[in-house]
Amino acid sequence: MSTSHRRARSRREFLKAAGCLTSAALLGPRFAWGQAGKIKIGLMLPYTGTYAALGSAITNGFKLAVAEHGGKLGGRDLDYFTVDDESDPAKAPENTNKLVQRDKVDVLIGTVHSGVALGMVKVARETGTLLIIPNAGAAAATGELCAPNIFRTSFTNWQTGYPMGKVVVDRGFKNAVTLTWKYAAGEESVGGFGEGLTKAGGKVVKELWVPFPQVEFQALLTQIASLKPDAVYTFFAGAGAVKFVKDYAAAGLKGKIPLFGSGFLTDGVLEAQGEAAQGLETTLHYGDGIDTPRNKSFRDAYSKAYKAEPDVYAVQGYDTGLLLSVGLDAVRGDVNKKNELIAALEKTRIDSPRGTWTLSKAHNPIQDIYLRKVVGTQNKVTGVAYKALEDPARGCNMKKT
Ligand code: BEZ
16 A cells, blocks of 8 residues: 555544544545434325325335336435325425425425425425425426426426327217316316317317216206217326216217316226226327337336336336436435436436437426327327427526526
């Protein structure tokens, strides 16, 4: 050993004995000063209620991506802080503040419900905490409320509805009735569908609504039967989607008035919907049968880890892990290097099971939207309804610091 090495070693030993070196410094150059502990990840998702399965699939997907990175992101272990948001927008500010103020998380991940996500967005904007939205499609999050520290790995509600308008007209249907939950996701999904439909020469003749998370559809289905539109477009997800698809068939409408939807109608719920879902066509940024080695390896790894088939929500959770790992690797786990972290996230290309996607200037995925058809227990991809679709991000004025 050279004299200079010996001197350096004895200085390190002295500092260590004196308690002056953090364990990070002792671990080697990959770790940043003051960043020795675990990275605190706040998972705010629904684990009860109509969207419970969606929250679990996102969590599983995220943890699978982390496991594939050796259990670390940016070279650091993770500490999870989990909150069940119950898909209740009224509780969103308090729940988010628990994670940010009490648990002092470094990164917020959530959520499924658009209304709850907007509560998280508010806190993220006030505190500067990095927020990654792994599902909720509320336009404002990457629209008028967009911010440098807010990212989304999923979609906007508009993105999954808009392409279906043209599909419906191409099938020869002009007059459509829409039926959905009365909150941002439903409103924006049918809004996107209506825009696409009108542009293609069709018309929404009636909009029907039900409060979230109610699933009493009988009176509305009777109304549809008497309106006799060419087609029906709907947004429902999770347990609500199971009930709606079954009720639609039980009311004798299946086979009489074609039902279309954004793909949440049939994703992750086909076992429960059974025969009632067969043949339904939907548009979404994922499909079980995407025939690529990337999708196959993801599906194999997920089903091995969780003894369950993945769905779109699992993919979004997984991609959240992929995105965050790129950002944290770029700053070697130093979450305080916010600007560098954000810059790395912004230029990422995610090699996802859904296909490669990039982020728009508003921090929302630019991605292909697939046309899918239910065959057995699969949402089979039958085509691309819209290539590399970017949300218009109306009102986004990204103010860089
Ligand atoms: C939403 O609230 O944005 C949403 C919920 C479930 C599936 C898709 C979107």
